Amino acid sequence: MYLSSIIRTFAVEKLLSMAKLGSLMKDTAIYGLSSIIGRFLNYLLVPLYTHYMPRESGDYGVSTNIYAYTALLLVLLTFGMETTLFRFANDTPLSNSSREGEYWPDTVFTTAFATIGTLTALFLALLFGFITPIADSLGYGQHHEYLLMMGVVVAMDALQAIPFSFLRFQKRAIRFASLKLLFIFLNIGLNLLYFVVLGKTSVFYVFFINLLCTGFISLCFVPELFKIHWHFDGSLLRRMLSYSWPILILGIAGILNQVADKIIFPLVYPDAAEANVQLGIYGSCVKIAMIMAMITQAFRYAYEPIVFAKAKDADSKEYYAAAMKYFLIFTLLAFLGVVGYMPVLQYIIGAGYREGLGVVPIVMAAEIMMGVYFNLSFWYKLIDKTIYGAVFSLIGCAVLIAVNVLLIPHYGYWACAWGGVAGYGTAMVLSYIVGQLKNPINYPMKDIILYVVLTAVLFAAMEYVTTIAPVWAQLIVNTLLIILFLAYIIRKDLPLSGLPVVGKYFRH
Numbered sequence: 001m002y003l004s005s006i007i008r009t010f011a012v013e014k015l016l017s018m019a020k021l022g023s024l025m026k027d028t029a030i031y032g033l034s035s036i037i038g039r040f041l042n043y044l045l046v047p048l049y050t051h052y053m054p055r056e057s058g059d060y061g062v063s064t065n066i067y068a069y070t071a072l073l074l075v076l077l078t079f080g081m082e083t084t085l086f087r088f089a090n091d092t093p094l095s096n097s098s099r100e101g102e103y104w105p106d107t108v109f110t111t112a113f114a115t116i117g118t119l120t121a122l123f124l125a126l127l128f129g130f131i132t133p134i135a136d137s138l139g140y141g142q143h144h145e146y147l148l149m150m151g152v153v154v155a156m157d158a159l160q161a162i163p164f165s166f167l168r169f170q171k172r173a174i175r176f177a178s179l180k181l182l183f184i185f186l187n188i189g190l191n192l193l194y195f196v197v198l199g200k201t202s203v204f205y206v207f208f209i210n211l212l213c214t215g216f217i218s219l220c221f222v223p224e225l226f227k228i229h230w231h232f233d234g235s236l237l238r239r240m241l242s243y244s245w246p247i248l249i250l251g252i253a254g255i256l257n258q259v260a261d262k263i264i265f266p267l268v269y270p271d272a273a274e275a276n277v278q279l280g281i282y283g284s285c286v287k288i289a290m291i292m293a294m295i296t297q298a299f300r301y302a303y304e305p306i307v308f309a310k311a312k313d314a315d316s317k318e319y320y321a322a323a324m325k326y327f328l329i330f331t332l333l334a335f336l337g338v339v340g341y342m343p344v345l346q347y348i349i350g351a352g353y354r355e356g357l358g359v360v361p362i363v364m365a366a367e368i369m370m371g372v373y374f375n376l377s378f379w380y381k382l383i384d385k386t387i388y389g390a391v392f393s394l395i396g397c398a399v400l401i402a403v404n405v406l407l408i409p410h411y412g413y414w415a416c417a418w419g420g421v422a423g424y425g426t427a428m429v430l431s432y433i434v435g436q437l438k439n440p441i442n443y444p445m446k447d448i449i450l451y452v453v454l455t456a457v458l459f460a461a462m463e464y465v466t467t468i469a470p471v472w473a474q475l476i477v478n479t480l481l482i483i484l485f486l487a488y489i490i491r492k493d494l495p496l497s498g499l500p501v502v503g504k505y506f507r508h
Contacts, residue, residue, distance in 0.1 A: 045191055046287050049206070050350030052195045053280075059203040060353075061276030064283030065266060066146060066207070068259035069138070070154045075255045077119050077158035080247030081112040082165040083381065084240050089169050105169065106229040111237050113162045120155040127151040139266065149207045156214045163221045179220055187213045246386035250377075253393030257370070257400050257423045258293075261416035264404045269412070282413035284349045285356040288342075291334055292367030317441045324375045325444050329489060331368050332455045336485055338364060339462055340478030343471045359417040361459065366420030369428045376431040379439040388434060396427030447493075458485060 053059040089105040127134065127148070135144045167176040190209045194200045262279065269275040338345060339361055346354055373392075380388040400423030407415030435441070458481045465477045 044188065046284055046349050047347070048191060048195055050280075050284055050353050052201050053203060055277055055280055055350070055352040058276030058280060059201075060280035060284060061266075061278070062146075063203050063206055064262050064279050065276070066140075066150055068262035070150050070157075071259045072252070072255050072263070073123070073151075073154045074157055074161075075248070075251040077123060077154065078116060078161045078251075079119060080244035080251055081116060081240070082161055083247050084244040085109065085112050085162065085165045086169055087243060087381075088236070088240055089166075105166075107231045107233050107236065108240075109162065109166050109228060110230050110232050111240060113159070114232055115237065115240075116158055116162055120158050124151065124155050143204075145204065146207055149211045153207075153210050153214045156218045160214075160218060160221065163224055166224075179217060182220070183213050183217045186216060243386065246390040249390035250386060250393045253390065253397040253427075254370075256397045257393070257420065257427070260397065260401055261404050261408075261413075261419055264401065265408060265413070265416065268405055268408050270409050278412055281353050281356040282359065282416055284353040285359055286363055288338065288345055288348060288357070289360045289363035289367065291338055292331060292364045292371065295331055295334055295371070320375075320378060321441055321443045324372070325447060325493075327371060327375055328368070328448055329451060329493065331371055332451055333482075333485060333489070335361070335364050335368065336455060336458055336462075336482050339459060340482050341475065343474055356413060359413060362417035363420060366417070366424050369421065369424035373424060373428040373431055376428065376435055379431075379435040379441065383439060385438070388438075389431070392427045392430045392434075395430060396423040396425075399423045399426045454485065454488060458482075 049060055049063070053063075085108055089108045128151075131144050131148060132141075135141050135147055138147070140146055164176060164179075167173075187209060190212065191206075194205045194209060262283065265279045265282070266272070266275040269278060342357065342360065346357055377389050380386055400419045403419035403422050404415055407419070461481055462474075462478050465474050469477065
């Protein structure tokens with residue numbers, strides 16, 4: 001009887017664990033679908049822009065540069081409150097009041113939203129009040145309107161970040177994905193109208209369309225805000241700020257790892273007139289590599305709320321280890337897919353920009369390292385030691401900036417690509433080493449190393465085939481190599497018999 005009880009208990013726990021992993025996969029699929037569709041549709045804008053904004057104009061480089069600044073500003077204005085919302089919304093209120101307990105997540109939302117609202121108001125006041133010296137210092141003295149439009153966009157995006165995070169907390173993945181896709185379809189529709197139908201060619205319209213679309217999505221959140229039980233808590237704010245400021249430092253360092261190269265490039269490239277042209281080449285080619293950022297983002301949207309909710313479970317560390325392994329498997333598969341079909345994917349960007357395609361595998365490798373670093377980051381978030389993340393990211397950022405400043409004058413945008421590998425790689429290794437000392441998790445390192453080595457071998461084979469075979473032969477060989485990788489995954493970790501619905505047909 002005792003043995004049977006143990007078996008039943010183990011079976012129930014195993015089923016619950018699989019159910020939670022299934023929940024993660026389902027939410028990742030929803031977030032990922034919206035992200036995949038969105039990124040794919042946004043890819044359609046790349047040939048549009050690179051056709052209507054010729055390389056020599058440098059307009060695509062201007063777009064790349066200004067969007068890099070807005071990404072950094074968005075991190076500053078959200079102040080780490082997205083992760084902080086998950087941390088405290090899953091907490092219990094200090095008071096024993098049943099009403100406060102009932103509406104505690106709304107109190108956390110209110111406090112976070114009010115904080116971001118205050119920061120964005122201050123930011124806009126400074127931007128509009130000092131636009132001339134700001135524009136002159138950034139090299140846009142003749143185009144104040146670029147900075148003003150994107151300043152309003154980033155302020156609205158920062159305010160939207162809290163309602164979007166709250167949707168994730170509530171596990172309303174469909175609502176989240178619907179709003180994201182609405183923005184994308186509206187953005188693409190207006191871009192086609194302005195560039196194709198009306199024949200516009202200036203980067204001004206890229207920023208103007210973004211302003212219109214972001215404003216519309218902001219209005220879509222008005223009904224959501226009326227459902228909130230508004231209650232600001234000053235003591236809660238102090239606790240939230242104490243938790244969030246290291247995340248802010250972490251976020252600044254993290255986003256600098258992604259955009260510092262695009263900010264630094266025009267400042268250190270030896271030929272100022274050519275800087276935006278070269279940056280446009282790099283920025284357009286990096287779009288192809290962003291499939292890694294897309295996968296990591298989709299995984300983060302689904303995974304982050306579950307991690308905090310599962311923190312007290314006995315099997316949490318096993319869950320985190322398994323999630324790391326499968327994250328890496330699928331990102332490596334995506335890496336091989338992009339490299340293998342580069343002869344087709346290259347047509348995403350205009351012919352004048354394709355000379356920079358060699359950086360794509362390097363940038364994807366850096367994005368995989370960033371994803372691994374994100375997975376490793378939960379050990380310090382769960383023990384409220386986010387200062388570790390700030391330190392790791394700052395060190396990685398310092399490495400990246402040093403590589404860019406020292407090497408861009410000599411190697412151009414190739415230095416940008418390798419700087420990302422150096423920065424993310426440094427942060428990733430530091431987080432793993434310290435994490436295993438402070439809060440060890442038994443990651444399946446042997447399996448992970450085998451997958452990385454196999455990917456490296458297959459990548460080398462693809463690169464060799466590129467040098468000796470015509471395009472049609474490259475595609476055939478690369479497809480066979482990808483199938484080989486899939487076969488290894490199925491045999492080792494994802495047997496077809498375990499698939500839902502169709503799995504029963506493979507059990508024999």
